[in-house]
Amino acid sequence: MKKVLIITYYWPPAGGPGVQRWLKFVKYLPDFDIQPVVYIPENPTYPIVDEGLVEEVSKKAIILKNKIVEPYGLASVFSKKNTKGISSGIIPNQKKQTFSQKAMLWVRGNLFIPDARVLWVKPSVKFLKEYIKEHNIDTIITSGPPHSLHLIGLQLKEELKVNWLADFRDPWTTIGYHSALKLSSYADKKHKALESKVLNNADTIIVTSKTTKAEFEKLTTKPIEVITNGYDVEKVVTKSLDEKFTLAHIGSFLSDRNPKILWEVLSELIRENDEFAQKFELKLIGKVSQEILDTIERLGLKSHLNNLGYVSHAEAIQHQRKSQALLLVEIDSEETKSIIPGKVFEYMVSERPIVAIGPKDSDFAELIVSTNTGSFFTYSEKERLKSTLLSHFEKYLQKELKVYPVGLQQYSRKSLTQKLSLLLK
Numbered sequence: 001m002k003k004v005l006i007i008t009y010y011w012p013p014a015g016g017p018g019v020q021r022w023l024k025f026v027k028y029l030p031d032f033d034i035q036p037v038v039y040i041p042e043n044p045t046y047p048i049v050d051e052g053l054v055e056e057v058s059k060k061a062i063i064l065k066n067k068i069v070e071p072y073g074l075a076s077v078f079s080k081k082n083t084k085g086i087s088s089g090i091i092p093n094q095k096k097q098t099f100s101q102k103a104m105l106w107v108r109g110n111l112f113i114p115d116a117r118v119l120w121v122k123p124s125v126k127f128l129k130e131y132i133k134e135h136n137i138d139t140i141i142t143s144g145p146p147h148s149l150h151l152i153g154l155q156l157k158e159e160l161k162v163n164w165l166a167d168f169r170d171p172w173t174t175i176g177y178h179s180a181l182k183l184s185s186y187a188d189k190k191h192k193a194l195e196s197k198v199l200n201n202a203d204t205i206i207v208t209s210k211t212t213k214a215e216f217e218k219l220t221t222k223p224i225e226v227i228t229n230g231y232d233v234e235k236v237v238t239k240s241l242d243e244k245f246t247l248a249h250i251g252s253f254l255s256d257r258n259p260k261i262l263w264e265v266l267s268e269l270i271r272e273n274d275e276f277a278q279k280f281e282l283k284l285i286g287k288v289s290q291e292i293l294d295t296i297e298r299l300g301l302k303s304h305l306n307n308l309g310y311v312s313h314a315e316a317i318q319h320q321r322k323s324q325a326l327l328l329v330e331i332d333s334e335e336t337k338s339i340i341p342g343k344v345f346e347y348m349v350s351e352r353p354i355v356a357i358g359p360k361d362s363d364f365a366e367l368i369v370s371t372n373t374g375s376f377f378t379y380s381e382k383e384r385l386k387s388t389l390l391s392h393f394e395k396y397l398q399k400e401l402k403v404y405p406v407g408l409q410q411y412s413r414k415s416l417t418q419k420l421s422l423l424l425k
Contacts, residue, residue: 001035004424005132005140007124007149009117011040012057015050015313017229017251017342021169022143023056024232024413025420030060032421037061037137039128041068041120048287052312066127069119071112110187114172114194118148125155132160139424143167150198157201165423166202169229171212174335195219204423209363211338227419229342230411231349234314239322245276245396246306247355247389248283248323250316251343255289256331259357261379265386267299269393276393280304285311285319320350324396328368330358332379340364345411348373353392353403357385373405 006026010018026036036058042065057063112118132140140162142153150166157164172195183191199205199220206225207213213224247266270277282296284307296305311319320326326347330336340363347354348367354374358365365376377385395401409415 001030001033002139002424003035003037003135003137004029005037005039005128005137006143007039007128007140007152008143009041009044009120009146009149010046011038012053013049013051014044014046015048015053015310018145018169019050019053020313020342021167021229023053024230025417026061027056027058027232028414028417029421030058031414032418034421034424035060035062037064037135039064039066039124041066041070041117043067043070045070048310050312052314064127064131066120066124068117068123071116071119110184113187113190114151115146115148117146118151121148121151121155124152125159128152128156129159132156132162137162139163139165141165141167143169144172145170147172147195147198150202151194154198154201157203164202165204165206166198167206168212168216169208171215171335171338172198174215174338206420206423209338209340211363215338225419225423227416228340228411229345230413230416231345231408232413234317234346239318241322242281242324244281244324245279245393246281246283246323247325247327248285248319249327249329250285250320250347251341252286253284253288253292253329254331255291256333257329258289258292258295259329259379260295261377261382261385262327262329262357263295263299263301265382265389266301266304268386269389270300270304273390273393275397276390277304279396280393281306283308283319283323285309285316317346320346320352323352324401325353325355325392326350326374328354328356328358328364328374330356330362330364332359334359337362340367344368348405348408348411351403351405353401355385355389355392371405371407373403 006022008022012019026038029036038061140153140156142149144150153164153166156162173191196219199216200222202222204223204225205216206227207216208228210226213226216224270280282301282305287310288307296302328341328344328347330339337359344364344367348371354368356368356374356376360378368374368376375388392401
């Protein structure tokens with residue numbers, strides 16, 4: 001059985017979307033005659049913890065751990081709330097940032113390049129060089145963000161000539177929050193230089209969307225493979241659908257994703273339709289920025305809000321399957337067209353209609369439409385959004401609200417792992 005070393009930061013008990021991709025690849029790689037060896041931090045500072053995911057770690061995986069110096073752990077002594085928010089990607093609107101938030105963002109962007117886990121690079125290279133030589137490993141995979149992990153791969157490639165696959169779950173310099181890091185000209189150039197060095201030294205680059213592939217093709221001639229995120233066959237006890245007309249958003253809800261068009265539509269429907277006002281409930285599951293909560297309150301939706309906060313992955317799956325409709329929102333910008341949120345695949349197999357809002361020509365728009373799992377709206381399509389929600393509500397009243405997906409098998413975690421395995425042979 002071929003051994004492959006996988007270098008990742010997010011691993012159970014880490015919660016959130018970052019952990020799911022490699023947790024599932026590792027689960028299925030042994031089915032394709034590949035022994036996964038997973039290298040993770042021994043003492044990480046995870047912004048979200050889900051102890052339930054520990055039970056999902058494959059018993060066939062070899063797990064290696066090494067200590068990490070976490071600046072976020074030190075920063076939390078001074079401001080635990082700001083540290084957890086920024087480390088999980090929830091960055092306050094620039095106009096509403098406090099002095100401490102601005103300072104933390106500046107430090108994060110300018111002193112820790114490419115990110116706050118860069119101090120793990122040197123000890124990891126030292127540790128892994130010996131392990132790779134001792135166990136005759138010839139293939140390694142690095143997964144980012146944090147993109148500093150690609151620097152581990154870069155050094156191991158240079159020193160040991162191993163076959164190196166760099167997996168980008170998200171882009172590097174075009175990711176949504178990159179411009180919010182208050183980068184100096186020097187820091188911006190260094191980010192781009194490191195990104196270029198990684199892209200031009202890895203043997204194969206893996207991305208999660210065709211738009212990211214097109215972006216990277218302008219920066220490198222190395223082979224780039226698209227392997228999306230996906231869904232797994234979850235053992236979930238099916239519960240009856242919510243009695244209310246619930247619209248559920250699952251996952252982090254960032255300030256820049258604030259869909260004012262949606263809040264306005266819902267506010268109008270509540271004023272214009274008494275039955276809608278009686279039966280509608282907005283469920284927010286996960287970390288939600290204060291700015292979004294303020295907008296919801298300002299538009300008179302607070303009495304319809306059920307803000308559940310972060311829940312375990314298993315509980316999130318339950319909500320996906322019993323909610324009447326599912327909300328998916330992406331930032332309205334050119335940079336976010338390439339983002340395909342990991343949860344969209346779990347949404348797609350829930351058989352609940354997806355209401356998706358994002359920038360025109362988004363990769364995830366094409367995905368939802370082609371699989372017949374929901375509707376996509378740009379931030380300017382207010383009337384069509386209103387009409388669709390009203391249509392969903394009428395079908396809900398008739399107990400006929402459902403979708404009929406097509407072509408989902410290609411996005412199963414096992415099918416995607418088979419695609420990955422072909423790159424590793």
